[in-house]
Amino acid sequence: MSLEFLNAFKFMKKKSFLHNLDPRAKLLFSIVYTISALLFTQILPLFFIFLSLIPLILLGKIFRQWVKSIRGLSFLVLFIIILNTLFISLSFALAMILRIYIMVSAFSIFFLTVDPNDLALSLISMKLPYEFAFSFSLAFRFVPTIATEAQNILDAQQSRGYEMQKKGLINQIKNLFPLLIPLIISSIKRAFNVAEALESRAFGSRKDRTYYYTIKYSFKDFVFTLYLLVFLVFVIFIRVQFNSMPDFLMWSLPV
Amino acid sequence: MIRMAREIPLIMMKEIGYTYPNGTRALKNINLNIFTGELIGIMGRNGAGKTSLIRTLNGLIRPTSGNIYIKNENINSKSIATLSKIVGIIFQNPFHQLFANSVEEEINFSLRSLNLSKEEIQKRTDQTLLEFDLEKYRKRSPLNLSGGESKKLAAASIICRDPQILIFDEPTLGQDAKEIEFFINLINNERKKRKTIILITHNIEFAYEYIPRTILMTEGQIIADGSTKEVLNNEFLIGQTSLILPQICQFYLALQELGLQEINKISSKNDMTDYLRNLIKNKSSKI
Numbered sequence: 001m002s003l004e005f006l007n008a009f010k011f012m013k014k015k016s017f018l019h020n021l022d023p024r025a026k027l028l029f030s031i032v033y034t035i036s037a038l039l040f041t042q043i044l045p046l047f048f049i050f051l052s053l054i055p056l057i058l059l060g061k062i063f064r065q066w067v068k069s070i071r072g073l074s075f076l077v078l079f080i081i082i083l084n085t086l087f088i089s090l091s092f093a094l095a096m097i098l099r100i101y102i103m104v105s106a107f108s109i110f111f112l113t114v115d116p117n118d119l120a121l122s123l124i125s126m127k128l129p130y131e132f133a134f135s136f137s138l139a140f141r142f143v144p145t146i147a148t149e150a151q152n153i154l155d156a157q158q159s160r161g162y163e164m165q166k167k168g169l170i171n172q173i174k175n176l177f178p179l180l181i182p183l184i185i186s187s188i189k190r191a192f193n194v195a196e197a198l199e200s201r202a203f204g205s206r207k208d209r210t211y212y213y214t215i216k217y218s219f220k221d222f223v224f225t226l227y228l229l230v231f232l233v234f235v236i237f238i239r240v241q242f243n244s245m246p247d248f249l250m251w252s253l254p255v
Numbered sequence: 256m257i258r259m260a261r262e263i264p265l266i267m268m269k270e271i272g273y274t275y276p277n278g279t280r281a282l283k284n285i286n287l288n289i290f291t292g293e294l295i296g297i298m299g300r301n302g303a304g305k306t307s308l309i310r311t312l313n314g315l316i317r318p319t320s321g322n323i324y325i326k327n328e329n330i331n332s333k334s335i336a337t338l339s340k341i342v343g344i345i346f347q348n349p350f351h352q353l354f355a356n357s358v359e360e361e362i363n364f365s366l367r368s369l370n371l372s373k374e375e376i377q378k379r380t381d382q383t384l385l386e387f388d389l390e391k392y393r394k395r396s397p398l399n400l401s402g403g404e405s406k407k408l409a410a411a412s413i414i415c416r417d418p419q420i421l422i423f424d425e426p427t428l429g430q431d432a433k434e435i436e437f438f439i440n441l442i443n444n445e446r447k448k449r450k451t452i453i454l455i456t457h458n459i460e461f462a463y464e465y466i467p468r469t470i471l472m473t474e475g476q477i478i479a480d481g482s483t484k485e486v487l488n489n490e491f492l493i494g495q496t497s498l499i500l501p502q503i504c505q506f507y508l509a510l511q512e513l514g515l516q517e518i519n520k521i522s523s524k525n526d527m528t529d530y531l532r533n534l535i536k537n538k539s540s541k542i
Contacts, residue, residue, distance in 0.1 A: 149351075152351050153351045155310070158336075159315070159335075159342075159352075160339060160416060161336055161340070162368065163336050182351055182353065185398060
C-alpha cells in the first residue's frame with residue numbers, strides 16, 4: 001500500500017484561476033462548502049453540492065491530485081458504509097460518504113492551491129498574531145514531509161514482515177500502531193527541533209515586522225467571494241425550506 | 256573469494272529501470288550480479304539511485320522495466336511479505352521502525368510474521384538479545400535508547416528473521432568508534448554464515464578497509480563495479496561522484512609527487528604505518 005495520497009494535500013505551483021485567487025477567498029470557499037455539506041443528510045442535495053465542486057477542480061488543473069485524495073479515503077468509506085448500513089441505512093451511508101467527499105475535496109483544493117507563504121500573510125491580514133500565523137503555515141508546510149516520513153516508516157516496517165491489510169476490524173486498528181507510533185514520535189521530535197532552530201534565530205524578538213510582499217484582494221476575488229456568499233445563502237434557503245421543496249430532492253434508496 | 260565457474264548469482268538484475276510517479280528516472284538500465292556470501296558496497300552521491308536500487312530487492316518499489324531474479328526466480332510478482340523473509344533491509348533511521356513497549360517486544364514483533372511457534376519466537380528473541388548485547392535493555396522502551404543502541408536494535412530486529420540477504424543503509428552514520436567496531440564484528444559473523452551483505456555508505460575509509468567489492472553509481476546508473484581498491488583509487492571515477500579519494504590513496508599520491516616509488520606496496524593502513532616506520536628507521540640509521 002502506498003501513502004502517496006497524502007501528497008494530494010501538497011501545494012503545487014501552477015498557473016490557474018484557482019491558484020491566482022487570494023488565499024482568504026479560498027479559505028472562505030473551504031468553510032462555505034464544509035457548512036453546506038453539514039446542512040444536509042439526503043443524497044441528492046449533497047450530490048449536487050459535490051457536483052458543483054467539479055468545475056472548480058478542473059479550473060484549478062488539479063484533477064489528478066484530487067482523485068488521489070478521494071481514492072485515499074477508501075478505507076474510511078468502507079468503514080462508513082458498514083457501520084451506517086448496519087445501524088441506520090444504506091442511503092444514509094451514501095449521504096455520509098458524499099459529505100466526507102465534499103469536506104475532503106474542499107480542503108484538498110485549498111491545500112493544493114494555496115502557497116504556505118501566502119497563507120501566513122493572509123492570516124496576518126486577518127489580524128491574527130504573527131506567531132500563530134507562522135505556526136499555522138509551518139504546520140501546513142510539513143504535510144508533505146510527514147507524508148514522506150509515513151512512507152519511509154511503512155517501508156521500514158514492511159521490510160520486517162509487517163502487513164498492512166489484516167483480517168478483522170480490531171486487527172486492522174491494532175495494525176496501525178507500528179505506523180502511528182513512530183510517526184507521532186518523529187513529529188514531536190521534529191517540532192522540538194524546529195522550535196529550537198527558530199529560537200536560535202531570535203524568532204519573535206521584534207514585534208514590528210515588515211513583509212517582503214503583501215497580498216491584495218482583487219476584482220476576481222470579490223467576484224468569487226460573492227459567488228460563495230450567494231451559494232451559501234442558497235443552500236441555507238434550501239435547507240430551511242426543505243420540506244416545501246420538490247419531492248425528488250428527498251429521494252433515497254429503498255434500503 | 257574463489258567462485259565456481261558455473262555458479263549462478265544469488266541476485267541477478269537485468270536491465271532494471273525505475274521511474275518515480277513524478278517522472279524522475281531513478282534507475283537506468285541496471286545490470287548486476289551478486290553472488291552468495293559476497294560483501295558489496297554501493298557508493299555514489301545523494302540522489303544517485305542507491306536507495307531506489309535496494310528498494311527494488313524486497314519489492315518496496317517495482318522496476319518499471321527489466322527483471323530481478325533472486326535464487327533464479329523472478330521476484331516481480333512476489334509480495335513484500337514473502338521477499339522480506341529473504342531480503343532484510345536495515346534503514347538509516349532506526350526510529351522509523353521502533354514502536355513497541357519494550358526492546359524484547361520489538362524483536363518479538365519481527366518474528367511473529369514468520370509463523371513460528373511461541374517457544375521458537377521466545378528462543379530466537381533471547382538469542383538475539385544476547386548476540387546484540389541488548390539483554391540489559393530487555394524491558395526498556397526502545398524509544399529511550401541512545402542513537403547507537405537504537406540502531407543496533409533496528410539491525411537486531413531484522414537479523415533475527417535470518418534473511419539470506421542483508422542490506423544496510425548507511426550503517427556507520429552517527430556511530431562512534433565502538434559502535435562501528437561492533438558493526439564490523441556483526442558483518443564478519445554474518446559472512447561466516449554465508450549471508451550476502453550489501454552496504455550503502457558514504458564512508459569511503461570504511462569501505463576501503465572492509466568492503467571487497469564496490470559499485471559506484473551516478474544519475475541512476477552503475478559507472479563502476481569491481482574491487483573496492485581499484486574503484487576507489489581511480490581518480491576519474493571518484494571525480495564523477497561527490498566522494499573523495501581514500502586517505503591511503505591521497506597518501507601515496509603525495510609520495511609519488513615526492514618521487515618515492517614504493518607506492519604499489521601500500522594498500523592498507525597497516526602497509527602505510529609499516530612504510531612510514533621503515534622510512535623513519537632508514538633515515539635515522541643514515542644519521
